[in-house]
Amino acid sequence: MNWIESLSRAIQYIENHLTDDINSEDVSKQVYSSSSHFQFIFHVVLGITVGEYIRNRRLSCAAQELMKPNSKILDVAMRYRYDSSESFSKAFTRFHGFPPSKVQQNKIKIFYPLSINISVQGGFSMSRRLIDEFYWRDTYEHEDEKLSNEEKYKRLITWAGKAREQNPNVFDALTEWILDNSQWSDDKISENEQILMQGVFTRFKEQNAQLRACLLELEPSGVVNPAVFKALDRFDEELSGHSHDTRLQPVVTRVFSDFSAMRERNIRELIAGSKTGPTGTNTVELYGYINYLKDCDAAVQWALFMPEVVTMQQNGFKVDSFEYIKKPAMRFIGREGDELSNIEVRRRLFKTLDEMSEFNSELTYDVLFMHHYGLGVDIGPWHGVWGRFMKAETPVPEGWLYFDFEPASDGKVGPPYVSQFAYATFSGDVEAMHRREGFDSDAMYDITRNIMLGSGVNIPYPEKYWTAEVFLNGYENYSTAYMFSAEL
Structure with missing residues (x-):
């Protein structure tokens, strides 16, 4: 049996036993492989561990079951091998971004079963493609259109809302990339510096400068929320390596002056922090520099679209x-x-x-x-x-x-x-x-x-x-x- 067939068979076995008490060893036995070798191949090819895949599929299926009439949280938790409703609720909230008691059809995350398709493609590595995953503002979009100041500001609000939906997960992916030891061998340091320092940090600074110029042009008309300038100031300071967190200041200063410091795992951990989820509220063991950038990005977007949201929410x-x-x-x-x-x-x-x-x-x-x-x-x-x-x-x-x-x-x-x-x-x-x-x-x-x-x-x-x-x-x-x- 070749490795394509093995992985396909393993995925099918998992699908057939999602509600059973299975682990990576059980799955590896189905493809006649040692547990360590199978887990390595699974992770390398599919980009996720066996345990994470099983957990993601269970939580995805659990959410769909909770949408059914008369479903009970405890019953679903037990069905998908959680010891208690508390442990299920914790895992469910981290995955979907809200507790099982507030499940809604249009908000649940669907993690589909993986399938194996082999293709050879060129282009940038996944780490470099992270840059393009951020919802960047296109400065030249609608450049030729004749818009009022209110319409221009409304466009900024729309952009900010879409960025808030997309960027949090990209920041978490950035954290995950920085913590992946396999991405930080000596031969990758130079490319990674371009990705992080120029591709992400500098691009955010450029976007902030363009956004600031646009806002200053609109400010005399009275449509601009003044708080956005404070948010931009704070974001630019962090992006320039001037961290407001005294705990992080020495590490950030060192990386900005000598990027090769990122070879050290302990340095990367302080830069990356931990994933805080799509709403930024997940409990984390370490709050790092990327977490601060994520918050600064959010503050700019909140300052743009929250006043309009507040107005709409006052219904009655x-x-x-x-x-x-x-x-x-x-x-x-x-x-x-x-x-x-x-x-x-x-x-x-x-x-x-x-x-x-x-x-x-x-x-x-x-x-x-x-x-x-x-x-x-x-x-x-x-x-x-x-x-x-x-x-x-x-x-x-x-x-x-x-x-x-x-x-x-x-x-x-x-x-x-x-x-x-x-x-x-x-x-x-x-x-x-x-x-x-x-x-x-x-x-x-x-x-x-x-x-x-x-x-x-x-x-x-x-x-x-x-x-x-x-x-x-x-x-x-x-x-x-x-x-x-x-x-x-």
């Missing part, structure tokens, strides 16, 4: 006010649990807090405080705590939870949180404010976050990330205001 209601607030130290006191869905249980909770009025802070409203203990949403479960913000050092009733807030970060993951936040108030159709369909959480959450992204304010995700629904008319009514953690 509106933002009455929006401000950024810095508070002194304070303490949030409350309780969490399923029993708090009962209005009588909440009434007793807030009655206790009413009796502690001597410790009231300036924020006297009833609040549902939400956080993940400093963990990413892909691994940290959501926690909702009913209560109030009180003065710092307020005594905590027995059996209650508390979370301290400080004016500045201590640099650690999780509490104490930072008492800096965006504060938005809303009016209109309260049910529309809390609509979840088409939103990451609900409309108020999305709009508050999107205003922040559009204005270039950093969200301290995940280490100090928290949000809060504010009940201006008391816990018995809908919340009509929102707090969102910020770095101000």
Whole structure:
């Protein structure tokens, strides 16, 4: 049996046993090969490990099954060999970009079964073709068209939206390429320098310069969001080797002055970082230079299209006010649990807090405080705590939870949180404010976050990330205001 037939037979075996307990050794036995040799051939030819292929196919099939009526997450998880719904949810979120509870037909990733076709082609290597995978702005497109300033800016918004859909995965592919030892032999260093330094970094700088010139031309007409210039400044600084992360500064400076330093695995790890997924929110072990570039690219695009998104999202209601607030130290006191869905249980909770009025802070409203203990949403479960913000050092009733807030970060993951936040108030159709369909959480959450992204304010995700629904008319009514953690 030749290797083409072997790989084809292996792929078919995997397809026939996706719901069985199989591993790479089981597959290699089907083609009468040693496990190590088979895994090597599989990875070299198909560009993916056996384990990754099995996992991707299972998660792809699982998503399609979850679209069926009456399907249950736990049943699907067990069918595709996950020990628990938690482990399945974590893997599913990393693959698809959202949890299984929010599966939608038009958002799931379909990883099709691989097939083997042999062809000989010339041209650039895959690593060089990465350059063209970014959604570059064509400066000369529509050059001869007579467009108004509003139409020109609308074109930029459209480009930014498409770039945001495409670029995150390309940055992750760039990270993967940098971490691939086989791509960094001595004979490839010179070509790789051209790919990374000229093909990616310099091309982004050129695009930024052209974009800046276009925006400056449009600025007098009043259509330009000023935050985009701040985003471009930050992006250009990073692209020039002036990293804002003091941890990365020595490594970035070294690579920019002597690219041969990329021969060293530890240097490449700090440059590459870890893949953060299509939304940039995956929990990662190492946040590297490419991750920062990915965020800078996103900030430029957000500044362009988020104001329009925010306007469209206000359907049946509106933002009455929006401000950024810095508070002194304070303490949030409350309780969490399923029993708090009962209005009588909440009434007793807030009655206790009413009796502690001597410790009231300036924020006297009833609040549902939400956080993940400093963990990413892909691994940290959501926690909702009913209560109030009180003065710092307020005594905590027995059996209650508390979370301290400080004016500045201590640099650690999780509490104490930072008492800096965006504060938005809303009016209109309260049910529309809390609509979840088409939103990451609900409309108020999305709009508050999107205003922040559009204005270039950093969200301290995940280490100090928290949000809060504010009940201006008391816990018995809908919340009509929102707090969102910020770095101000």
